[in-house]
Amino acid sequence: MSLRSPLQRARGLGSAKEGVGHWWVQRLTAIALVPLTLWFMFSIVALQPAGYDQVRAWLGQPLASIASIGLVLALFYHAQLGIQVVVEDYVHQRAAEVTLQILTKFFCFFGAVACSLAILRISLGS
Amino acid sequence: MANSTPPASSAASRRPLSPHLQVYKPQLTSMLSIVHRITGVALTVGSIVLIWWLVAAAGSREQFEYVQGLLNHRLGQFLLLGWTFALNYHLLNGIRHLAWDMGWGLDIKRTYQTGWAVIGSSVVLTAVVWAIALKA
Numbered sequence: 100m101s102l103r104s105p106l107q108r109a110r111g112l113g114s115a116k117e118g119v120g121h122w123w124v125q126r127l128t129a130i131a132l133v134p135l136t137l138w139f140m141f142s143i144v145a146l147q148p149a150g151y152d153q154v155r156a157w158l159g160q161p162l163a164s165i166a167s168i169g170l171v172l173a174l175f176y177h178a179q180l181g182i183q184v185v186v187e188d189y190v191h192q193r194a195a196e197v198t199l200q201i202l203t204k205f206f207c208f209f210g211a212v213a214c215s216l217a218i219l220r221i222s223l224g225s
Numbered sequence: 226m227a228n229s230t231p232p233a234s235s236a237a238s239r240r241p242l243s244p245h246l247q248v249y250k251p252q253l254t255s256m257l258s259i260v261h262r263i264t265g266v267a268l269t270v271g272s273i274v275l276i277w278w279l280v281a282a283a284g285s286r287e288q289f290e291y292v293q294g295l296l297n298h299r300l301g302q303f304l305l306l307g308w309t310f311a312l313n314y315h316l317l318n319g320i321r322h323l324a325w326d327m328g329w330g331l332d333i334k335r336t337y338q339t340g341w342a343v344i345g346s347s348v349v350l351t352a353v354v355w356a357i358a359l360k361a
Binding site: 126129130132133136137140141144145147149151154155158171174175178181182185207210213214216217218220221 | 262265266268269272273275276279280282283286289290293309312316319320322323326354357358359
């Protein structure tokens, strides 16, 4: 038997029983995405007209590879957290909701994997 | 997935509900809030193009030029313009949200000021980005 009171157990964890974890990571990825997105957008713009060789030469630079892998990881994590809340709020049919949640997680996970692998292939030159 | 009881059950029990969108007069604050969500969803859909573009760049010259060709088409350019605006809006309004999280700008006056500032600056930032891109 636990000596913790029910209030102590519930405090800070809320009805979802996971506390502020979701909220916090959404903010954390948002903070990371502010400089990373601006950097990516202006780099792409500066590359115009973006040819095959220019894009690969740019993405192949160590710092650009690191930053863009950081970008895609933060981006798909953030997207996944955001879409999760939108689905929770607007899709009230249980089967459709769960299906959409699963598809969102899979899409974001494999999106992050595909983008990271593409950047690695360019930077490691294969 | 915090909601275990669907709202259908509360409607069936005839309990009073808070006013819905049809009842509320559209306000700048609520409109910007829903646009934040809409742009977030649009950007997630748009990330398919980012995946495609990066995977093509890691593939062959032909694959990459095919994707670039589609993006340079009129519809491709239109979508890219829409995504640029969605990105800038979501980014700038996201900074507004982070300021709120730190307790800054939550009063009505500031909320409206920063709301208009977000609209203006996302239009300007989009124009700047496309001006640089098209000049090249």
